[in-house]
Amino acid sequence: MPEAYIFDHVRTPRGRGKKDGALHEVPTVRLAATALEALRDRNSLDTAKVDDVVLGCVDPVGEAGGDVARAAVFASGYDVSVPGIQINRFCASGLDAVNMASAQVMAGQHKLVIAGGVESMSRVGLGASGGAWPIEPQVALPSYFMPQGVSADLIATKYGFSRDECDAYAVESQTRAQKSWADGRFKNSVVPVKDINGITILDRDEHMRPETDMQSLAALNPSFGLMGSMGGFNAVGIQAHPEIEEISHVHHAGNSSGIVDGAAAVLIGSRTAGRAIGMRPRARIKAFANIGSEPALMLTGPVDVTEKLLKNARMTLGDIDLFEINEAFASVVLRYQQAFELGADKVNVNGGAIAMGHPLGATGAMILGTVLDELERRDLNTALVTLCIGAGMGTATIIERV
Numbered sequence: 104m105p106e107a108y109i110f111d112h113v114r115t116p117r118g119r120g121k122k123d124g125a126l127h128e129v130p131t132v133r134l135a136a137t138a139l140e141a142l143r144d145r146n147s148l149d150t151a152k153v154d155d156v157v158l159g160c161v162d163p164v165g166e167a168g169g170d171v172a173r174a175a176v177f178a179s180g181y182d183v184s185v186p187g188i189q190i191n192r193f194c195a196s197g198l199d200a201v202n203m204a205s206a207q208v209m210a211g212q213h214k215l216v217i218a219g220g221v222e223s224m225s226r227v228g229l230g231a232s233g234g235a236w237p238i239e240p241q242v243a244l245p246s247y248f249m250p251q252g253v254s255a256d257l258i259a260t261k262y263g264f265s266r267d268e269c270d271a272y273a274v275e276s277q278t279r280a281q282k283s284w285a286d287g288r289f290k291n292s293v294v295p296v297k298d299i300n301g302i303t304i305l306d307r308d309e310h311m312r313p314e315t316d317m318q319s320l321a322a323l324n325p326s327f328g329l330m331g332s333m334g335g336f337n338a339v340g341i342q343a344h345p346e347i348e349e350i351s352h353v354h355h356a357g358n359s360s361g362i363v364d365g366a367a368a369v370l371i372g373s374r375t376a377g378r379a380i381g382m383r384p385r386a387r388i389k390a391f392a393n394i395g396s397e398p399a400l401m402l403t404g405p406v407d408v409t410e411k412l413l414k415n416a417r418m419t420l421g422d423i424d425l426f427e428i429n430e431a432f433a434s435v436v437l438r439y440q441q442a443f444e445l446g447a448d449k450v451n452v453n454g455g456a457i458a459m460g461h462p463l464g465a466t467g468a469m470i471l472g473t474v475l476d477e478l479e480r481r482d483l484n485t486a487l488v489t490l491c492i493g494a495g496m497g498t499a500t501i502i503e504r505v
Contacts, residue, residue: 105373107205108384108505112219112369112472113141113294117308117460120224120362125305127225129296129364131160131167135175135221138368141294142217143179146370151182152380154213157204159196159220159464160189162232171221191464192393194429195490195498196220197367198467202391202500204371209388214376219368220464229362229463236494246494247343247399249336252327252359254401255432256352257340261400262438266353269433270320273358273457275447276430280454281313288453288480292472310361310460325352326359343399358433363460367468384505386475389485390416391500402435404497405489406442412487412499420445423501424483427474429466429490430455439489453477466490471500478504 115137118126126134135158143150158172172187192199197220204218235242242248249257259269283289284307295306331337337350370382377384392412396404405428413419426449428436440450453473456466467490474486489499 104209105211107208107371107388108374108377109386109388109475109502110370110372110377110382110384111142111146112367112475113138113292114367114465114469114472115296115365116293116305117310117363117365117462118305119309120364120460122225124225124364125309126223126296126364129304131221131223131226132171132174132178134223134296134364134366135171136178137294137296138219138366139175139179139181139217142368142370143181146382148380151184153181153185153215153217155204155207155216156185156187157200157216157218158187158189159191159200159467161191161193161196161222161463162227162229163189163191164232165227167223167227192496192498193493194431194461194463195467195492195496196464197469198471198488198490198498198500201369201371201468201471205388205391208371208373215372217368217370219366219468221366222462222464223364224362224462225364247339249339250327250330251401251493252354252432253331253336253340254399255354255434256327256331256350257344258400258402258438259353259434260347260351261344262441264353264434264437268437269353269358270317272433272437273320274315274317276451276454276457277311277313277315279452280311280458283453284308288476292476308459310363311458315357320357323355323357326355328352340399354432354434358457360431360456361460363462365462365465365469367465367472369468369472386502386504389501389503393498394496396495396497398495401493401495402431402491403438404491404495405435405439405499408497408499409487409489412501416501418501423485423487425452425474425477425486426450427470427486427488429461429470430457431461431491433457435491467498471502475502
């Protein structure tokens with residue numbers, strides 16, 4: 104069976120997902136096209152050799168609807184023979200795009216595929232695509248539907264993470280992200296977004312707040328307490344976990360992932376395809392997995408899917424040099440570290456979504472690229488990338504440097 108290799112990856116900077124954000128003027132398809140164009144131009148890629156483009160997008164409606172991947176092919180000037188497909192597994196969509204592209208290559212059906220994702224959260228609102236999960240009783244009741252922030256607070260309560268611990272994690276994320284930018288760790292993978300005149304709109308992650316400290320975070324009110332109590336979601340969480348008497352609300356805007364705009368793309372193919380385009384692989388997709396997890400806790404899927412993936416790959420935690428876990432909320436990463444007794448020196452070493460933001464459909468591909476760059480910088484070999492997912496799921500991928 105052919106193996107799937109990573110030849111290159113790029114991402115845009117993350118722009119604040121608000122009307123005053125730098126990327127608000129940029130349509131969703133242009134963000135995606137920026138990533139595709141960068142992969143083509145910096146590698147002198149003959150796009151007629153690309154068999155497919157797989158892009159994650161969590162709210163594929165309005166300007167992001169109608170198969171944004173195929174639209175991005177047109178907008179980027181790729182050969183008309185290149186098809187495109189949009190996929191959605193909520194926050195893991197960008198990583199699942201990589202996994203699905205890799206599966207196409209491993210199956211021998213495609214030789215060269217671009218995978219990634221895009222989300223313009225300033226232009227297409229969070230949750231704009233709707234769905235049965237929050238509103239259809241036959242779905243909401245068995246899934247113990249509640250807003251993700253309440254679930255994050257439920258995790259913190261169940262596993263004993265205090266407000267100070269969550270805030271301290273957030274400060275460290277900001278510190279690491281700022282140092283990573285200062286050290287130039289992202290310079291080879293972040294491509295600027297430009298306007299129609301070629302003038303740079305944004306070339307650096309815009310959401311970061313490096314001045315963040317424990318005192319500034321302590322001044323923020325919990326974001327999910329009112330909806331937990333007045334909305335009845337605390338009762339839902341306690342019904343699912345009756346060992347908990349009261350949910351402690353510890354999350355707020357400062358220790359939760361930022362709402363941002365952005366796109367990413369990863370070039371994946373067989374070794375034969377790489378030779379045909381004159382490129383050497385940087386890493387191999389060793390294994391990947393998905394899982395459904397307990398829906399009330401919702402965001403503990405990374406723990407479950409990591410256990411499944413390591414078992415399937417016949418590997419142990421000791422085989423992994425670096426871990427990249429999407430920082431949806433501080434308690435998500437704290438629980439992961441607690442479950443596997445991982446030190447902070449191996450986890451999210453360049454900061455994460457709390458500092459830089461979480462453009463839903465693109466994040467999985469972004470953090471895959473981040474950890475690949477870090478493996479190369481440190482001359483390490485193996486990394487595991489994972490994300491929590493709405494409705495209780497987890498996705499994870501292991502990569503090995505070549």
